[in-house]
Amino acid sequence: MPDHDVLIVGAGPVGLLLACLLVQDGMRVEVCERRTHADDRTRAIGIHRPGLEALDTAGIGTAVRAEALRLEGGEVRSRRRSLAS
Ligand SMILES: Cc1cc2nc3c(=O)[nH]c(=O)nc-3n(C[C@H](O)[C@H](O)[C@H](O)COP(=O)(O)OP(=O)(O)OC[C@H]3O[C@@H](n4cnc5c(N)ncnc54)[C@H](O)[C@@H]3O)c2cc1C
Numbered sequence: 001m002p003d004h005d006v007l008i009v010g011a012g013p014v015g016l017l018l019a020c021l022l023v024q025d026g027m028r029v030e031v032c033e034r035r036t037h038a039d040d041r042t043r044a045i046g047i048h049r050p051g052l053e054a055l056d057t058a059g060i061g062t063a064v065r066a067e068a069l070r071l072e073g074g075e076v077r078s079r080r081r082s083l084a085s
Contacts (some may be wrong), residue, residue, distance in 0.1 A: 003028065004027075004030040006030070008029060008030070008031045010031075010032075011035075015033075016031065019031050020059070020060070046056040052064070055058075073085065
């Protein structure tokens with residue numbers, strides 16, 4: 001008999017957020033990750049509003065904002081042309 005209700009394969013942002021939300025709902029969750037150490041490349045250039053709202057739902061949005069630099073805008077450029085802002 002497993003000691004969890006849900007098994008999540010992959011401890012990326014999606015798996016970890018899902019685990020947080022399920023635990024808040026009273027589920028027993030196990031997360032399996034094949035990597036044995038953290039990736040040393042950053043993937044934290046920016047978190048958009050829907051992502052922040054999801055982190056708020058998980059109860060960690062305030063802690064994330066406290067460590068973050070708030071940006072009011074941004075621009076995507078290619079070959080000296082602005083593609084989006
Ligand atoms: C260089 C780079 C920069 C980025 N910058 C940003 C950014 O600034 N802002 C942003 O919002 N997004 C950014 N992204 C995108 C963001 O990283 C992805 O959208 C996000 O990681 C996807 O999350 P995920 O949980 O779906 O997948 P992943 O992050 O890929 O996580 C999946 C996990 O599952 C594990 N796994 C897979 N198969 C198995 C298995 N069979 N058994 C056990 N474990 C398994 C993998 O090892 C991995 O850890 C960036 C991506 C890259 C590559």
